[in-house]
Amino acid sequence: MVMVRAGGLLHHVARLGPEDAPGAPPVAVFLHGAFIDTLASFYFTLAPAFAAHGWDTVMYDLRGHGRSERPPSGYRVEDFTADLDALLDALGLTEPVHLVGNSFGATLAFDFAVHHPDRVASLTAVEGCPAGSGWAEAMAGALHRATETLPEDQALAWFTEQYGTVSSTRTGDPVHDARIARLGRNAGRLIRATTITRDIPRSRRPTADQLAALSCPVLLVNGEHGLVATESAHLTAVLPHCRRVIVPGHKHSVLVEAPTEVTALTLDWLDEHTHTHPTPTTPSSARPASTVPNAAHPATVPGEARPGSTVPDAAYPAGTTPGSAHPAGTTPHAAHPASTLPHAAHPVTGTAR
């Protein structure tokens, strides 16, 4: 594993993608969710497909999460934004990057885009929204319930239950419960050892003017029964360049439960904003519905007069099919072994490649 010092903390970074591809490949930076999430949620879903599609992908564990350092305090959204700013510097990523955030990671992506617009080429928010008053209340209430009104050992059960209610596919079976219980233990450690539950609700929030001035293209990916429908509808109305796609039948955990669909629709949307438009100046809202080629997978886009918009899975075969063969030499980064590992001897580096 690669540890990179950024924001004064050691961050666990994983990277998949072409290292020496002709020209500069577009860079996607993935931001995972809070408490029970780590970079693994992208490492085993979107990132391999992005890499096979010619993207340079950067994943990292947020402070306090996964294998990154867990400081006792400093868990407001702006603290995470400062970490990302420092991480991009440490990795030498000076060109604008494409942010992909899941849940709380999407909240971080919006904050970063508002405060560092020159570093963001596009923003994909999977089941997430900017910090706002409703968001803070919901987050504070949930955290209060988990940490104040429940005995310590029941906070774990609360996370198990909470995750169960937002998962659309598996509930109640022993294997699933055991996995959620392990995740809950990690969340419990984070909550007990740090100020995160107090810090997150006290984060700064973007103003309406700041959001309206967000110049980069934004893709909202929602589960049909997700947690941010109201916020997403509002964003669609106020953001200058915003498209919203809903994955039917899924809840908040759509990223890990429908990875193929999320990968396909995200890559398709990003293709519009990278390959044909290297500088994202074209409003996505001006694009015709026909740019999304296949209605066979009926995602819906409220606010646009069409019933279906998603892309065929076959368009992105590499990395999206379990156990599929990827012979060495056929993927863009096949000649660059162990992209997550080669700098283990240099834990603090300004050039982690």
Add this chain to the structure above:
Amino acid sequence: MTSTDPVRVYSARKDAAYPPPPEAVLAEVASMIELILHEYADGLPEITRDTRLGDDLELESIDLVTLSGLLTEWYGESVHLARFVAGLDPDAIIALTVGDLVDHIVARLAPAAGE
């Protein structure tokens, strides 16, 4: 990283025959898992083909990221856990056995794998 870093410890032992037979792969994968779980070595069951990564070893998905890196470092880019399991949901990944990993590695290292 310190001297207990699994990558560096394992890389230092990189002297085996190539391509390795399945029994050797099993032993090597078991070694990697033991390195990842070295903090919990006392409670580890014997690692066999039937050992489940999640239920038996309690590997979390972030542990699998580390294992993925070890596998690629050791066997080369043709063995890549992320691509092997891409598209599986987390529960299916956690349900994998050590034997599943060994079979994948052996298949990818075979001369007929289309290298």
